[in-house]
Amino acid sequence: MISRVLFTSDKDDWETPQDLFNVLHEEFEFDLDAAANDRNAKCTRYFTKEQDALSQQWEGSVFCNPPYGREIPKFLDKAYTESKKDY
Numbered sequence: 001m002i003s004r005v006l007f008t009s010d011k012d013d014w015e016t017p018q019d020l021f022n023v024l025h026e027e028f029e030f031d032l033d034a035a036a037n038d039r040n041a042k043c044t045r046y047f048t049k050e051q052d053a054l055s056q057q058w059e060g061s062v063f064c065n066p067p068y069g070r071e072i073p074k075f076l077d078k079a080y081t082e083s084k085k086d087y
Contacts, residue, residue, distance in 0.1 A: 010085040013049075016065045024063065031060030035067060035075065056080040 013035075014072035021042050024030070034053045042063055047053035049067070054074055058064075062082070066075035 013037060013040065013067055014065070017043065017064075018042075021063070028061050028063070030063040032062045033060060034058055034062050034064040036045075054078050057085075057087070059087045 030043050033041050033043040036046035
């Protein structure tokens, strides 16, 4: 049965399951979590909502589970733009 929580808009900061992150991190060795908070950050370096990841430089290998909702296209654009930069 599908949980109703999957269809709620009560929050936008769903945490990536640790097991999934671990598999991805093993391959990509992330340096930065671009969309986190103090409770769900997956990397030592991370940007919170207050730090506005969209206005920051995303250097290194970046993990990003963007806030769900209308911000997703902005995070996709940012990820694409940052991937083209040579830091």
